[in-house]
Amino acid sequence: MGRYFAIRIGRAALTIVLVVTFAFVVLRLSGDPALMILGPEAPPEVLAAFRKAWGLDDPIWFQYLDYFGAIAKGELGRSMRDGRPAIELVLERIPATLALTLPAFAFKVALGVPAGIYAALHRGSGIDRAVMMMAVAGFTVPSFVLALLLVLVFAVQLGWLPSGGQDSWRHAILPIATLSLGGAAVLARFTRSAMLEVLGQPYIRTASAKGVPWRKVVTSHALPNAAIPTVTILGFMVGTLIAGAVVVESVFSWPGVGRLLVVAVANRDLAVVQCILLLVAMTMVTSNLIVDFLYGFLDPRLRAKGAHA
Amino acid sequence: MPPLVSIRDFRVAFGGVPVLRGVDLALGKGEALGLVGESGSGKSVTWLAALGLLPRHAQVSGSVRLEGREILGAPAAELDHVRGGRVAMIFQDPASALNPVLTIRKQLCEALALHRDLQGNAVKAEARRLLDLVGIPDAGRRLEAYPHEFSGGQVQRIMIAMALAGNPDLLIADEPTTALDATIQAQILELLSTVRRELGMAMVLISHDLGVVAENCDRVAVMYAGRIVEEAPSNQLFADPVHPYAQGLIGALPPLDGPRRRLTAIPGTVPDPAKMPDGCAFAPRCTLAAEPCRLAAPTLAAIANDRSVACIRAEASRRALLGIAAE
Numbered sequence: 001m002g003r004y005f006a007i008r009i010g011r012a013a014l015t016i017v018l019v020v021t022f023a024f025v026v027l028r029l030s031g032d033p034a035l036m037i038l039g040p041e042a043p044p045e046v047l048a049a050f051r052k053a054w055g056l057d058d059p060i061w062f063q064y065l066d067y068f069g070a071i072a073k074g075e076l077g078r079s080m081r082d083g084r085p086a087i088e089l090v091l092e093r094i095p096a097t098l099a100l101t102l103p104a105f106a107f108k109v110a111l112g113v114p115a116g117i118y119a120a121l122h123r124g125s126g127i128d129r130a131v132m133m134m135a136v137a138g139f140t141v142p143s144f145v146l147a148l149l150l151v152l153v154f155a156v157q158l159g160w161l162p163s164g165g166q167d168s169w170r171h172a173i174l175p176i177a178t179l180s181l182g183g184a185a186v187l188a189r190f191t192r193s194a195m196l197e198v199l200g201q202p203y204i205r206t207a208s209a210k211g212v213p214w215r216k217v218v219t220s221h222a223l224p225n226a227a228i229p230t231v232t233i234l235g236f237m238v239g240t241l242i243a244g245a246v247v248v249e250s251v252f253s254w255p256g257v258g259r260l261l262v263v264a265v266a267n268r269d270l271a272v273v274q275c276i277l278l279l280v281a282m283t284m285v286t287s288n289l290i291v292d293f294l295y296g297f298l299d300p301r302l303r304a305k306g307a308h309a
Numbered sequence: 310m311p312p313l314v315s316i317r318d319f320r321v322a323f324g325g326v327p328v329l330r331g332v333d334l335a336l337g338k339g340e341a342l343g344l345v346g347e348s349g350s351g352k353s354v355t356w357l358a359a360l361g362l363l364p365r366h367a368q369v370s371g372s373v374r375l376e377g378r379e380i381l382g383a384p385a386a387e388l389d390h391v392r393g394g395r396v397a398m399i400f401q402d403p404a405s406a407l408n409p410v411l412t413i414r415k416q417l418c419e420a421l422a423l424h425r426d427l428q429g430n431a432v433k434a435e436a437r438r439l440l441d442l443v444g445i446p447d448a449g450r451r452l453e454a455y456p457h458e459f460s461g462g463q464v465q466r467i468m469i470a471m472a473l474a475g476n477p478d479l480l481i482a483d484e485p486t487t488a489l490d491a492t493i494q495a496q497i498l499e500l501l502s503t504v505r506r507e508l509g510m511a512m513v514l515i516s517h518d519l520g521v522v523a524e525n526c527d528r529v530a531v532m533y534a535g536r537i538v539e540e541a542p543s544n545q546l547f548a549d550p551v552h553p554y555a556q557g558l559i560g561a562l563p564p565l566d567g568p569r570r571r572l573t574a575i576p577g578t579v580p581d582p583a584k585m586p587d588g589c590a591f592a593p594r595c596t597l598a599a600e601p602c603r604l605a606a607p608t609l610a611a612i613a614n615d616r617s618v619a620c621i622r623a624e625a626s627r628r629a630l631l632g633i634a635a636e
Binding site: 124201202203205206207208209210211212213214220221224225228298299300301 | 357360362366385386389390391392393394397398400402405406407408409410411419420423424455457468471472474475
């Protein structure tokens with residue numbers, strides 16, 4: 001078991017290094033921060049001074065080593081726009097993002113999982129077809145389209161809710177709804193197919209054949225098995241809590257990490273972008289580790305394999 | 310005294326396609342009945358349908374009585390009591406028949422809690438006793454293990470223990486040894502006949518292995534295309550099969566003694582359930598088929614005290630077997 005997790009953690013660390021490296025290289029090859037921040041009319045000597053101050057005139061491998069050296073000392077760089085530590089800028093945006101993504105996650109689970117289970121148990125019924133139709137719609141409609149649609153109906157037509165900003169809890173309703181609906185659809189589809197797969201297994205028939213009432217067959221025989229694939233997708237959703245709202249935050253001008261990322265990329269504010277990507281990679285990787293751990297907990301067959309791996 | 314189970318004019322269809330086309334069958338207390346036939350002939354479906362274990366879209370009609378009481382269409386609570394408590398069932402593929410995420414103890418004790426009036430430690434003690442009974446060594450420790458930690462033969466033993474948990478009057482063994490090695494097969498069959506003898510339980514042994522049925526059953530019913538075509542005491546059926554299909558099945562077995570002979574195969578294949586012929590379902594493959602065979606399906610009729618056959622050419626068939634020239 002210990003070795004199983006040592007390998008997982010090693011792989012996770014490698015993933016983070018790769019993501020950070022990729023971001024580092026691409027950002028430096030795709031535009032000159034000096035030009036982006038100071039503007040094309042800035043005098044050449046000012047641009048040169050800016051590049052020198054931020055170390056941008058060093059060779060890229062040198063900058064790269066420098067960057068990792070700083071990370072080792074716990075420094076994630078400063079924003080080129082206002083000179084504040086990048087980590088500070090990012091951290092102060094996280095509560096705003098979590099204020100959207102955490103309730104959205106709760107709604108996704110509360111809507112998607114029961115809908116999927118119900119649809120699977122009543123396969124072919126009107127409700128099953130309705131759930132699946134909504135799931136396909138939620139699956140295929142991009143979040144910015146859904147966001148605009150919700151704005152059109154609830155802000156423009158009905159005037160019930162504000163279309164953007166962060167002044168009250170009412171401002172959070174539409175962004176949370178946008179995030180929840182799409183995720184709930186994915187989750188409903190996934191849960192339904194996991195349940196259908198499990199309900200067709202011989203051990204479900206065995207349970208019925210020994211006289212277990214159907215309700216208990218579902219709760220104590222089917223659900224624990226269907227939870228195994230469902231946890232995978234839930235883990236992925238936890239991984240997107242920090243930066244899963246880029247589009248939605250932009251549409252609703254919600255000052256979270258997602259919008260900070262969009263602005264920082266546009267400005268080539270290198271340290272800020274790198275800091276966000278590092279955080280995203282870390283949450284993703286951590287949630288994957290949690291999923292791996294949960295697998296071991298949910299599925300005794302994997303526990304045995306892990307022990308021997 | 311009514312028979313333990315009596316099935317009358319039992320029909321099952323999936324999406325309008327009939328798979329059971331009128332089955333009549335009775336089973337006495339403590340009796341061992343073999344049910345043989347090719348895959349798709351309806352052997353398993355008969356019992357899955359009788360116990361209400363088929364998917365909801367299956368259309369089931371007829372009558373299934375357990376000691377005179379109709380169980381077809383009975384309320385769910387009553388069926389749950391019958392399943393496992395009066396009639397238990399074990400299945401073909403032991404590897405997937407037990408829930409992979411629950412311990413053996415949970416699955417075994419669940420059955421005990423449902424059908425036996427046991428409390429607390431008595432449940433676990435009984436579970437241990439059942440595992441001992443079916444020959445799982447070190448039962449106390451093994452109760453905490455998961456299904457994947459056992460071999461196929463051991464899982465089938467656990468399935469038998471679980472089936473015995475409710476003290477059933479009837480055990481349906483649906484191809485219990487098909488997925489197992491030959492040596493394990495013999496052990497499982499031995500175990501089944503031992504527990505049956507000791508507990509005085511009736512058994513239906515579903516199999517396509519005639520040898521297995523001949524050794525373990527008092528009586529045999531042969532199924533073909535959703536119907537019973539012949540029913541007889543085992544020794545009589547194997548010595549003197551009357552229905553041309555039963556003759557074909559037995560003719561396809563190599564004899565253990567006597568001269569070596571060519572094994573005969575039944576020509577043709579089982580008809581598609583969606584395109585059943587009008588008359589006898591076996592007529593297209595039958596060497597004795599005559600014109601009337603293609604007009605109406607024959608019903609199961611008694612030809613002796615404890616034998617019945619569904620064939621209008623039964624007399625001719627018998628003569629052919631005994632080598633008597635037809636007049």
